[in-house]
Amino acid sequence: MSSIQNTQLPVLFLLSMTIGLADAQEVCFVPAPAPNLENLLLDGQIQVKSQDSEINQDTYAKFKGKVEIDSNIAKITADEAVFNRQTQTLKATGNVGFIDNYITVSSNQVQLNRSTNELVIEDSIYQLNQVQGNGQAKKIAIGEQSGINLVESSFSSCPVDDQVWRIQASNIELTPDQSRGVVKHARFYIKDVPVLYLPYFSFPVNDKRQSGLLYPIIKSDSSAxxxxxxxxxxxxxxxxxxxxxxxxxxxxxxxxxxxxxxxxxxxxxxxxxxxxxxxxxxxxxxxxxxxxxxxxxxxxxxxxxxxxxxxxxxxxxxxxxxxxxxxxxxxxxxxxxxxxxFSEDLMMTAQFRDFEVLGDHSDSYRALPELRLNYLTELGANAEIEVHSELAYFESTDTNAPTATRFHIAPTVRFPYQNQWSEFVAEATVMHSHYLQENVENTTFDEEVTRTIGQAKIFGALTFERTLNLFGSSVTQTLEPKAQYLYTSFEDQSNIGLYDTTRLFNNFSGLFRGQEYTGLDRISDNNQITLGLTSRIIGADNKEQFKLSLGQIFYLADSKITDISKDEDRSALAAELDWQIGSKWYAHTEAQVSTSTDKIERSSLSLEYQLTKDKIVQVNHRYIRDLSSEEINQVGITASWPIAPNWQWVSRWYHDLERNRTVETYNGVKYESCCWTISLVAQRRLSNRFDTDGTQSTDEFDSGFNVYFTSRNLLRDGLFGYRRPYLLN
Structure with a gap:
């Protein structure tokens, strides 16, 4: 073994050649193992191992047989190597290999000039080590000052044995401290067919954002x-x-x-x-x-x-x-x-809130401005006080509509208690509102209205647990009853306009909300008891496998507000179910069932089979008995499935059972390999266009075809509204 001191090798940065790679490389590219460059050499030192050596103290050193030239940043192997002390050059020949953290090169000859710190590699085949990229070059010249120059070279991010595309160029230049490289006389090949020639172009050589062209977007539809x-x-x-x-x-x-x-x-x-x-x-x-x-x-x-x-x-x-x-x-x-x-006790917001309304919808009110203030602090004895207040001015784009200034303040005294197995809350609230309304001459509204309403609520919940042996597995079952009594006093509010208020629909969690409206223009009077029950099954891994919730409101007195007056003494029974059926099936359903007629008022069902991340089939059904005097009854199927190596199929189909027609179809296929990707999407759906009087069409359809050249998640992008129905905690 012989050694030569103080010979330098420049660092290779051919990693920067990784341009234009498909996103798929993150999935299918396996980085080559990092070279073992650990040694005791200092910067600028190299160590040579060989089977035979011949050294002349003043002129040269020659090494033959399994030559290994090591530094702390790179390694060269060759059949023969000669170091010329007079010209300060190192020349390696015969089955030459070069490797560092960034690149692996096989070539016929490598020459290093120590005085100029330039490295020249002849007739080489290279493979990048940290990202997908490979190619050939007649000559690779690397210098600390000049950078990297590849002569008559090729580059592709495809696997070496399956190069779908490649770039062939006369010169590729990468200059130090420059964010872009330069390619001259580039020919772009698909397989072995030339499809594009560019005499000159530049490309980014690092992960910094660079100006330039992004992927084009090609679409075709009946509208555009x-x-x-x-x-x-x-x-x-x-x-x-x-x-x-x-x-x-x-x-x-x-x-x-x-x-x-x-x-x-x-x-x-x-x-x-x-x-x-x-x-x-x-x-x-x-x-x-x-x-x-x-x-x-x-x-x-x-x-x-x-x-x-x-x-x-x-x-x-x-x-x-x-x-x-x-x-x-x-x-x-x-x-x-x-x-x-925002502070620990106080939250205050001031905003101007307006809307751009599309189609023939009732004009929305804008709040110009709207000021809100919430204050929460402890009183001692496990009590707290919360004050909600707001001041808002409402006006509409309809100049004939009423306008209003509303001030509202609602102090609440609350006594909360909670531990691991129980929860209890008792609270009392006084809601005081003052309205100044204008432009009400042709309405039933008053110019000035003062409204004060009291509310009391008591809520309690318990959690019981037991251990079960279910299908040979030890699981934990919970039983979680909850109850709420709510009383809200009545005050006639028919002399107040509706500025930010609409009716709310109840699901299981909405049963305990205690309010029939969003906004403050209508505060429903209540005298009611709400009962709910939830049961869960929790596996040994502490994950929920099953959850069923049932709840209902029992009215002790009918509401005096005409809009929400009820004939029944109880609400619809609200139910929610989440179920992991084995390891691949998931189900979620919600339903509200009238206990007086035993009819379903609203329901939704999602059943999903998921074999792997990209093998999914989901069936959905939605039913609403009365939505703006229309019945909604729709079924849909969503699927994502690989159909061949590198090919993924995604589809969605929705059918209106009430009108017996398909309202939407979507089909997409994506090809994604290690070096390129393409997605083709075809769809047909209701156009929903508005006519001149703002009425939305329910009979016209729009169809289209899209082409994407970037890697896309078709299940997320194309199947709008997809979600996994498994909502267990």
Whole structure:
């Protein structure tokens, strides 16, 4: 064994060649084992091992037979190596191998110039070690100052034995301290067929955000026709960027889309603008637009600001042109700006709240402004007091509609108690409201209304446990009864308008809510007892396998508010079930059953079979006896299943049993390998377009076809509304 001191090897950064790799590499790429470079060598030292050596003290050192040249950053193997002391060059020949943390190279010859710190590798085959990437090069020249230059080289992220695509280039240059590499005379091949030639292009060489072209988006549907969208990304600064996406539609023309994002130490936000000039599919060729501004900011430890402002040119914009932020079922777009204060006992918010209403819906009231204050503190003796108050001014886009200023304050004294097996809460609340209403001449409302309502509530819950032997396994079963008595005094509220108030639907948890309305314009009078029972089965791994909840309200007196007056002395029986049936089947169901007619009022059912992460079949059914005088009765099937190696199929089908028609179909297939991916999606669904008087169509359908070149989760992206029905804790 011989050694040579103070010979340097430059660090290879060919890792930066990992450009344009498919996201699938995270799944199917297995990094090569890191080379064992542990030794006692210092920086700049190399150690040579060989079977035979010949050393001339002043001119050269020659090594033959299983030559190994080690440093603390790389390793070279060869049949023969010669170190010329006069020219300060090291030349290795014959079955040469080079390896470091980033790259493994096989070649015929490697030459290192110590004086210039340049490394030249001839006729090489390389494989990147940390990411998927490989290729060949006639010459690889590496220098500390000049960087990396690959001459007559190729690159692909596909496996070596299955190169679906590759880039062949005359030169690939990677310069130190530069964020982009340069490729000259590049030919792009699919298999062995050349499909594209570029005399010059640049590419990012690290994981930092870089300006450039993103993947195009190709779609075809009956509304816009064939559309091609080409996003262009501009990395303005480390905390600012802009994506500009021109979209050409065969039926409608050119749409311009921009997305601007920013991030500072305490604030983050995004501004989206979309504009279509002279829509060719509309008779008057009108201009169409959409805007969205989102902001969240932390002023200091206690103060926050936020904004959510959205707007569009017409009701059918989202339906005709699509949206990354809304879907065609949405009826309102938010316009909210606010400021919040948080401390240990106090929470205060001030905001302006408005809506963009789509279609023929009743005009919504906007709160300009709305101030809320909540205060919570302990009184001693395990008691606490909470004060909720708010001040709001409501106005509508309908100039003939009433306007109102509402002040509300509700102090609550509460006595809570809780331990591992029980919970008890007793509370009393006084709700005082004052309204100043204008423009009420043609209504039954009064210009000034003062309302004071008292409420008392007692809630208790217990938890019992026992150990069972179920199907040969030891499990824990719980029995959790809960009861609530609620009394709310009555006051006539028919002289108050409805500004932020609508009816609520009850499920099991809603039975204990104690309020029939959202908002404050109607506070229901109550004299009722609510009973509920939950039972769980918990496995040895402390995971819930089964949960069943039943509950019902018993009315001791009928409500005096006309809108919610009831003929029965009890509510519908509310039930919820979550069940893990074995290791692959999951079920979730909710139902409300009238105990006077024994008819189901509302129900939903989800049954899912999940063999693996990508093998899923889910069946859903939804039923509502009366929703705005219509009966809803729909069944749906969602499936995701691999159909061949690298191929995934996703599908959804929804059928309206009431009208005996299919309301939506969705089929998508995705091919994903280690080096490329493509998704093809076809769908047909109700268009939901609005006509000139704002009425939404329920008979017209829209169909489309999309192509995606990036890796996508079709189950999440395409199957809107999918969720696993297994809701156990």
């Amino acid at each position: 026709g064939l559309s091609l969208e080409q996003p262009v990304y501009w990395n303005i600064a480390p905390n600012y960027d802009l994506t500009f996406s021109p979209r050409l539609m065969s039926k409608r023309g050119l749409q311009l889309k921009t997305e601007f994002r920013y991030l500072t130490e305490g604030h983050t936000g995004q501004l989206d603008l979309e504009y279509l000039s002279n829509d060719q599919e509309i008779a008057d060729n009108s201009d169409r637009y959409f805007y969205r501004f989102i902001h969240q900011g932390q002023i200091n430890e206690n103060w926050q600001i936020n904004a959510d402002i959205n707007g569009l040119s017409d009701d059918n914009y989202i339906i005709d042109l699509g949206s990354d932020y809304y879907n065609r079922a949405d009826t309102h777009l938010f316009k909210t700006v606010g400021m919040s204060y």
